[in-house]
Structure formats: C-alpha cells, structure tokens
Amino acid sequence: MIPSTPTPGLQVRQLTKTYIMPAGPVEVLRGIDLDVQPGEAIAIMGPSGSGKSTFLYILGTLEPPSSGTVLVDGEDPFQRPAQDLAQFRNRHIGFVFQEHYLLPQCTVWENVLVPSLINNISRPDAAVRARQLLEQVGLSHRLHHYPAELSGGERQRVAMARALINKPRLVLADEPTGNLDRQAANTVVSLLLDLVRNHGVILVLATHSLEIARRFARIYELFDGQLHLRDQ
Amino acid sequence: MTLGKLWRRNLRYHRRSHLAILLGTVIGCMALTGAWLVGDLLRARMNALQQQRLGFIQYALTNSRFFTSTLAQRLATELDRPSWTVVPVVQLRGTVILRDTDGRILRHQNKIQVLGVPPEFWKLFAAPVPDLTGAVAVNQALARQLQLDQNALLEIRLPRPSIIPQETLAGRSIDETGTAWQASINIESRQVRTLIPAQQGGAFTLAPQSEEPYTVYLPLDDLQRRLRDALAVEAPANVVLVGTTEPQSSVEVSQLSEALHRAVRLEDYGLKLRIHHSPFQYASLETNRLLLEDELTQVAQDVAQELQWSARPTLTYLVNLIWSDDWPVVLSSALGTLAHDPTPLQAMLCWRMCYTYVPYLTVSVLDPSEDAPWGPFYSWNGQRWTRHLSPGEILLTEPAADDLWPVGSWQARLRQEQELPDVFVRYFVESSGWLLEEKTARLRVAGVLSWRGSAVDPGLTPEFPGLRGTSPADWQPPFPRSQWHPRWIRGADDLHWRRYRAAPRAFISAETARRLGWFSRHGQYTSVRLTTAAATNLDTTTVQAFAKHLLSKLDPQRQGFRWRHLRAEAEAAIDQGPLRMFRWLFLGFSVFLVGSALLLIVLLVRLQLLRRASELGVLSALGYSRGLLNRLIGTEFGIVLVLGCLAGIPAAVIYAWGLLLWIDKRWPTSVTLLSELSATEMRQYLLSPTLIAGWAVSVLAGGIALIWALRDLRRFSPRELLLGRFQAEISAAKPGHSRLRTIAFLLFSSILGLLIWVSGLRAAPQHVPLWFFASGGIWLVTSLAVVAWVLRQSKPDLVRHPWWLALGFRFLTRQPRRNFFTVTLLALTTFMLSAIEVFYKSPQSQVFAKESGTGGFALLAESDIPLPIVPKDLADWQAILGEDSAERLHNLLDALQRGQVHIYGFAVRPGEDVSCLNLYQPQQPRLLGVPARLRDRGGFRFDKVMPALESGSVNPWLALNATAASSDAIPVFADAHTAQWVLHLALGQTFPYAGESNGRLKLRLTGLLADSIFQGSLLISEENFRRHFPQHSGYAFFLIESSPEAPLEEITRCLESALGEKYGFSVRPTLEVLGQYHRVENLYLQTFQLLGAFGLILGAGGLAAVLLRNVYERQTELALLQALGYTPRMLACLVVVENALVVLLGFAAGLLAALVSVAPYLYIVGNITEPLKRLSIILAIVIGIGSLSGSVAIRHVLRLRMLALLRRE
C-alpha cells in the first residue's frame, strides 16, 4: 500500500460504542462520522444520556471505541500500545470538564503547569507559556492563588489554560459552562473560541445550551447514537 | 513546579490523612520490632545474669558423693593449663539463724546455699579475696533478706551429709541424741565480715535460677573440718569449679574427662585398700559407703584375675542378738519385750540365768572349707574343716559357743556327735521407716570353729566410723535410740572388742545370707579381700600397683563424677525455658497487632485514594499514564511508610524498654531484668540487627499492604475516577455477586478450622502456641467471611423493621468493603483481648475450699532438714524435738490443738522449681512424695486425669498409685500450667528423670492439677518415692490443715519457733503462694493484652476514619433526610446504630474465633463468667469509642448548612 499523506484535522469513521451491562448491551454510539479541520470549532448538543460525554471521552482516548476509527492528524491513537495513549493525550489533547478538577493543593499557575511536568517541553518555556495563557484568560493577577480562592468562572478559565499548555491539536470541552451563570458562561466560551482560533486547534464542545452552541460555526446534534448536522 | 514539588504539595495537602497512615505505620513497626526486641532484650538480660552468676567459670565437676579436695590440685596438674583455675568447693544447703543479744531467734532463713570456698574461688570472679578466718561472708541478697549488716552474728545449720546410701543400715545418718533422722552440723555464731555483691560471686549457683540465691561463704578448710567426721573423707569437697580469665582459651569436656581419669585416686571414689598382716597377708578393698557396689566388686575381681591375684568378696553383717533355743524369748515375753526395750532387770535375768545370748556380733559370709591362703579353718577339736556350709546353717566360733551354752556342755554334746540346738539370729533389714525393721531367723548350727588361724580375722569387718570407743557400748550405730540397746552388752563383749575388734564370731554361706536378706540392692559385699597367689610380699608397692590397675579400669562417670559445662547449660536453660514460649506467644500476638496495623494502613490509603479519585482522574485525562500515576501515588505513600517505620524504631525501643521495666516492677520475686543493665550492654542492644531487621520487615510488610491498597489504581476508568469513585468500589457493591464462592469458602475454612482445632487438642505442648494461632487465624477468617456475607446480603425491610435499624443497616451495607475493614480490625482486637482474657486467674479467696487450688490447706511449710516423722501427738513431738523439750511442747500442742491442726508431710527430692516463677528451663524438677493420708483425704482440683483411671474411681489421687500393666513408668502428677508451659508434657506422656546413683527412672504424667499450690513440683506417691528415692528420707514439705476459725498466725509462729531452729522449718500461707503464681501468669497475660490495647487503638482509629468518610460522603444524603424532616438527633442515632452494628459484628467475629481456638486449652471452664464480664466492659468501651467518633462525625456534618449542600448537587 502506498502511504498516503496524512490529512490534518480530526476524522471519525463509523465510530460505535456499546457498554456490556448485566442487563444487556447498551448501544450508546452507533456509527458516527465526523471531519473537523484544524482551527475549526464545533458544538455537540443532545438530550441527556445521548452519549455526548461518551463521544468526547473516546475522542480524548480516555475510553476505547467498540469499533470504528478516530484519526487525529491522520493518526489513529488507538493503534498505539495502551501505555502510549497517555502520552498521546498529554501531547495532543486538552480537556475542559464541567467540573474544573483543579488540584486544590497547587496554585493557579502550578495547576496550569501540571500537564507539562511529564513531557520534555523545557520547563522555563512551559512556565512562560503558562503565564501567557493565564494572561490571555485574564488571570495574570491570580497566578499564586489557590483554586479555593477563585470563583467558579475563574476556575474554569484556569482549566482552559491548563488544557492548552501543551499546545494540543484537539481541545475537548464537556459542558464547560454547566456550572456557570450566563455572563460567566459567555466569557468562558468567548475565551475558548479565541484561544482555539489563536492557537489553531480543533475544539469540540458539548453543551445543552443553544445560546452557546450558536456561537459555533457548526452544530451537531447527537441522538439515537448518530451525529446530525443542525442547520442554522 | 516539578513532580517532586507535586509530591510535597500532595503530602502537605493530605497531611492529616497521611499522619493517620504514619501513625498506623509507627504502631505496626513498633509492635513488630518491639516484640522482637523484647525477646532479644530478655534473652540478653538473662545472658548477662548468667554471666554474672558464673563469672569466669566454665565447667563444674560434680559428684553426689564427696571426694577429697586435693583432687582439684591433681586435676590442675593433669590438665596442665596454667591459665585455668581449678577450685574445690563444698556446696550444701542449710539454714541461718540470727539471734538477738538474749539468744532469742530474731530471724532465720532456710534454703541457704552454704559454700565452703578456698581463696582461689574469688579469682573466678575477679573479686578481692575476703578475709574469712573465723568469720563468714554473705551475699547481698541474704544480707538484704535478713537485714544484716557487717559484724552481725550468724549461726549456720547444715544437714549432716551422708555418703552412705541412707536406706542401708549403716547409711542412716542420725544425730547424737538419736532422735533426729538427719543430724545437723551446727556452726555457732560467726561474724559476718564481708558482703559479697552479685558481680563478685554473690550470684553463684550451679544451676540457673530466677531468684537471687541466698549464700553464706565459709573458708573451705573450716567447713571441711566440720564434715570430716560425718563423711570419713579427709578433706571433703563435692564440687570442682574450672574456669579461666582468658577468653580465647578453651578446654573440651573430653580433655577434662581424660585429666580426671588420670588424676583420680581410690579415695576420691571413697575406696581404700587396707593391708592386713594377720592371720595372713592380704589387702581388703573397702568403701566408706560400707557396701561395695556390685560393679566395683566385679571390677576388683577382674583386675585380680588379670594380675593373677586371688580375690574373695566378703560380706560382714551386724547381728543384734543371737541366742540358742527359744525359751529365753518365751521368758522375756512373759516379762516384757526383750527385743524392744528390756529393762535392766530383764537383761540381767537373761544374762545371769541363761548366758544364752550374744549381743551385737558380726557375722561374715565365707567358705570355711577353703585352702590357703584363705584357709584353712579348723574345727574346735582341731580337725580341718572341709565341708561347704549349707543353706540355713551357721558356723559358730568358740567364743560364740561359749557365750551361748555353758562352757563344756556344747563340747560334750558335739563329742557325743549330738547336734547343737538351733540358734536364733535377730537383725535389722533395710527399711525406709523411722524405726528399723527387725527380723529373726532360726539357723542350724553346723559346728564350732576353733578360735585361731584364719577364723580370727578382724579384717573381715570393714572400718566404720561409728565403731569406736573402748566398749561396744560406745559405738554410735545409726539406729534410732529406741532400737539401740547398749545395756545388753556384757563384759565378755567388751573383752572381745578390745582384743579382736569386730572380728566375726560366726560364719554363714552366701546362700544363707541371701535368704536372710542381707544382700542389699546397693551392693552385696562389704569388701573384696585380695592377695597375691602366694599371699606373701604384700607391701605398699604391690598394693599400689593393684590400685593403679584398678583405677585404670574404673570409669569416673560411672562412679558419679559428672562434668557439667555450666555455660552451655545456662544457655540451654535460657533458650529452652519459658522465655521461648513467651517469645513465641508475644510474637504471635504481635503478628495480630501488626496485621491490624497493616489493615488500618490499607483502609486509610484506600479512603484517601477515594477522596482523591477525581484528582487522579483529571491527571489521567491530562495524559499522566497509569505507570506514572502509580509511581506518583506509590512514592507519596512510600515516603510516609518509610518515615513511619523510621519513627517506629525508636518507638519500638521505648516500647520494649517500658514493657520490660513494667514486667520487672510487677514480678513478685526479686528478679531484676533491667535495672542493672550497663551502658555498654545497652548500646549493644540498641545497635542490634534486630532493629534493622524489624525496620526492613515492617517496610516490606507495609509495602505489600500499600501495593494491595493501590491495586485498584491498576484498573481504574478515568471516567469513574472523575466521578469520584473507583470501579472496584462499584462492582463490590453489587449484590449476589458470588454466593457460591462464599459458601464454598466457608465450607473449606470451617473444615480446615476443625482439622486444626482437633490436631491442636493432641498437639505436643510446646507446639500449642502455633496451633492456637493457626486455629485462631482460620476461625477469624471464617467468621469474617460470614460477616462479609451478611454485609453484602442483608437488606432489612424498610417497612417491617424500625426505621433506625433498617436505615442503619442500609448505611452499613452501602459501603460493605470499608465497613468490612473496620469489622476485621475490631475482630482482630477482640480476638487478642478475649483469647487472653479467659486465661486470667482471679485470686482465690476461699482458702478452705477443699476442691480448690489450696486443697483446703491454709498453710504450707518446708524444712531444710527432713522431719523423721510427721508429728501427731506428744510422743511424736518428743521424738523429733527431744524429751527435754516437754515444757515447750505443751504450749505448742495446746495451740495446735486449739486450731485443730493436721499436718500432712511429703517426702522431698530436692530439685528445681518448675513453677512459672522460674525463668529457666529446669533440668531436674523437685519431686514430692504424696502421703497415703492425703490421697485418702482427697482435695484439689484436677484439670485432667488419665481417662482409664477417671472412669472407675471418684478420687483422682488414686491414679498416683495405679501402675499401668504395660509400662514400668511411675505415675506422676503435675500442675497443668507446669506441664504445659514449663515441662511441655502432655497427659499420658512418659519422660525420664534422674534417679539415684546414675539410674534413670521413667515417669508418666497421669494427672494434671488445675491451678494449684503444687505448681513448683512434681508429685508421686510416697510408696513410689520411698522405693525409688530411698536416700531422701523423712518429710520436708508440709501442708497444714486447720479449722477455719483457727488462729493461723499463732499456729505459724508456734511451728516456726518449735521447728525453725532445728529443722529450718518455715511456714507460708497457701494463698500467698498461689497468689504469687497468679501474679506471674497474669503478668504474662497482661503483656499480651497490652498488645490488644494497641489493637484497640488501631481499631478505634479505623472506625473513626471510616465513619468520618462515610458521613462526609453522605452529606447530601443526610441533608436530604434533614430536609425530609429527620431531626439531627435522629441522624446521629443512625450513625450510632451503624457504628454499633460494625462494632458488634467485629466483636462477635473476634470473640467466636477466640473462644473456639482457646477451648482446647481452657482448663477451668467454670470460671468463664468472670472473663465474660470483663469482656463486655471492653465491648462497651469499643462501642463508646465508636459512638464518640460517630458523634464527632455527625457534628461535623451538622455544622454544614444543609441547604447549601443540597443546592450544590
């Protein structure tokens, strides 16, 4: 076979996910196809339990798919040996969750640095980058505060900076605004979109809020385990 | 920011949880290392005590008989090691008496070690030589006991030692007044000039003993002078100590044995070769024991054969009375008993009227038909005697015949070839009672020998110390005064004695002697007569050559000499002693504690992980691999673990130290384990490899626990982690998950438990701890499996049960895994506490209960010098105290009568204490002979008696006399504690016991007494005792029965003042003795329970941690309940119910396991209520602790605002 030049961006083909439960198999995803170019941001909506989180976790290699492929810049991470998945995740993927999941024992700045500790990005570079990112999310005055001393929106912004510290290709955000009020949610999403645009990464965001989804170029809806492009 | 910094951040952030883990680790490491260290320290301390006891002494040469002390010099010469010191010593037991100025006894102390030592003795301890001329030294222990100061005046009483086997006629040692069984040697007031500290020989004894000995030191030559007469040995000694100050120099036992063989002389064996010139030249081999052992006789004959000498073993016997015809007896019985105590009138009558008896004459066994050199013998009429003597015949000599019949009359009869009338001989036979058994035999007169030539031979009678003076009336035969009649002795006897000494006046054949019972078990002959073939040229040199040859043929060991390697013995006594058991048990219980600590660590680690689940989840999402997370978390906990173990080491040292100090303090007798520990010894222990090993093992065990606790990390799902839980946690909560497996497991473990339980029943006593812990372990696992099942399965119906129970149970079963951990922790603790609790012995308060440890006896007494009889009435008291003491006796008898006192005397073979008070393994336990009276009376409680005997008879004491048909073993009783923990013997087992003169006896354990005052000794029946230990005559151990209202103190005082001085008699209340045993036994248990208490702390810690976590996790749940109308008090109630359920389950599991595994070793089932009562107190405490932590937890929750909690969801 002639090696094809890797296509940049995210390609998902016939992705399925089935949980085997004692009560019987639960088919959550039944054949998802998706293409996203670098620099693009998409939103995924869908009723609760439709499988949005599951889809994001699979994209983020936190869970393996039952079948189908996921290509990030032409590479299928699930082809890697299991122990390399963590490395892949660390290098190429950034997560923002509904909960911020900041380490309470570390300062804001340190929290941003946590993903960089385990790869060979030079430390000073990472430190500088963390500072820049925090500046971009408007928290340069909070560098040495502990998460407990921040508001919910601020925490979420720290989590965003943390997601970008390793220059990932893919940022996955699972209802990042779920715990925030409208104002804060809008700020967070704006920041997120800015960051994505500036850093040229792919953003996949799951949300229940149409208002937030509207700010994205493409909106998908997930139901019956299928992804449907929503016409705007 | 680095990973290292992240660790530090983590450690700091979770410091409270880490601190808890650290504490668990410290306790675990402390328990493990400490247990080890306690054993080590005890051992080291006991070794140091042994070092102190022995000084530079390595070996001791002992002999139950005395030998000449010059043997020591000869040994040194033969050994030829200038750096070695060889010291002869006399070692005896005695009593010391301290009087006030008026001569009244102030204090006295029996069971004293009296040492006669030469100046070189002190060299063995590198101590200054005290000046003892005309004075004594005492060791500090005795000085303390008697509150002596220097210059105090001490009197010393020693039982007069005897070298002659006591049951032989000549062997009875009787005091000058003939009223005491064993005479004592009194050493009148001596000034105490020196106090000997323990390090300078003050602790010296031959065998290790826990208590400091009480010792009096006398100059060797001084003591020897006192003993010389009694022993017929010139400078007697009974021990030779061999030692060196040079640590590198060593000597083998074989070298010593060879040196001894070369150095030993006949006199060391108590033998001598006496040369006689008349009636011909011969030598006689005699012993100061009077009877030559048959083996010696044989060796002498063999040597004679080799050297072509002629040898004749000879027995000469003392006959009390010989008379012709029986009419004088008829006459005398009409007048009164001749035999017992004829009045002077009766004796005179017999003598004057009849002339028909000869008193106290010697009779020899020989063959009168022999040729030269042993013959020839001539008949009275000058004819050569050629005939062998037939059985039942006696051959008289002229002097004897003249005494029996009117001179001339017997010759006339013989000339007419008429037979002479039969004669009667009356003589003593060997017997063990106070009064000798006297027998009479009728013998046919074979003829009369002419009193010349070979017939006149004083050499036939061996030298005997009692035969001296100018008349036989001066003799001091070892007979009770009432059986010795010097008044019978006539002028003719005096004349004979003066001219011919104790030359025999009649002869019988060996067969006749056998029939008369003259041959003793200890030796048939009194001498072996030896001569060269020609019976000439027998001078000292030839005799010496014979002696040399004889010596080369004699084995010193067979003659009672024994080399003892005292150092090795001490080591063995320590290593095989109760210490070993204690170490085992302590380590075993500590393992349970360590297990608890590990469990707690696992629990705490898991709880912390659970709290940090989302942290781990996000790190994982951020690309931290599993391996990295494992390392991150592992290192974090590892640091805590290593630090905890490091802190555990000093804790272990303090703990071990404190424990020993505590034991020291509470030990009832004066044994000091630690107080005299020197700094260098200290340092040595503190740098011991034990600490490093303990640390390493703790880290290892902790590491394994950690890996186990972290194993859930291996199969986490980041998604679950992010949700704040572990997959394992969820799957474990699934009900019905492995019912079959549980049932199979329960089946398997109960069968295994049953097997172990049954084998534990028949296990050898020294393996009991192993079986006990195995059984305890398996039953714990089994009962915990049941608990686990209950936790998983039961879901009480919300409708049918009260809300608090149903909800409480729901709470309980919601987190089955962690609650199970707590239950296990508590079960372990309960197991430890209750397994020990049931063995506790509560003090006995009822002295007079017959079926109890005291047997209903209020007082117990011991005497240094055995009482010949157990006094019952005035005559008995007079017999043992002398008739002149009538005045004193009346008071005594009065007092005794008022108290209605009965005294039971036991024969005693001295030996080592086998009670729990002895920290060393006894080699030769003390043996008591139980009198038939006690057997008939019954009493005491029995744990077990041999089943065959139990069924038929109601009185278990009868088992002492039962002899199993199949074996020749002597039935013996022991205290159950002694059998189990000290002797390691099971019921029915036989074991060897050193009997008399190198003999080995077989004893069979046929009965176990429960918790009795006999813990220090073994018991056999008096009949068996007398048969097998005849040289220990009399009674030296007493139980005193009195009516409950008797004035015990007065009785004690009376008895001690009457018997204390003469017999070294001291009285103690039985309750005190029993209490001492209990204190020691309970002390052991308390040390084990200390471990249980630590376990309790761990359990409570675990309980609190789990409760806090549970409450924390359920904040919203509780908030909801509150929103639904539950009051805070109801919520608290729920928490308390849950906690109580955990405690009860843990307690039940632990108690069940403990009771089941303890059951086979539970001696006293009747006493179970007492321990149960204490156990329920412990239960209450545990529930209290649980409730306290529960209420803390609930208060914590109720502080949070409920609505805030609810809104957060």
Ligand SMILES: Nc1ncnc2c1ncn2[C@@H]1O[C@H](COP(=O)(O)OP(=O)(O)OP(=O)(O)O)[C@@H](O)[C@H]1O
């Ligand atoms: N580990 C699992 N095991 C079994 N079923 C699971 C598992 N994780 C998710 N599911 C199921 O998959 C389905 C999709 O869940 P998912 O969390 O992806 O939904 P969602 O769209 O994110 O919902 P929401 O908007 O409420 O967050 C649900 O029905 C859920 O029950």
Ligand SMILES: [Mg+2]
């Ligand atoms: Mg979701």
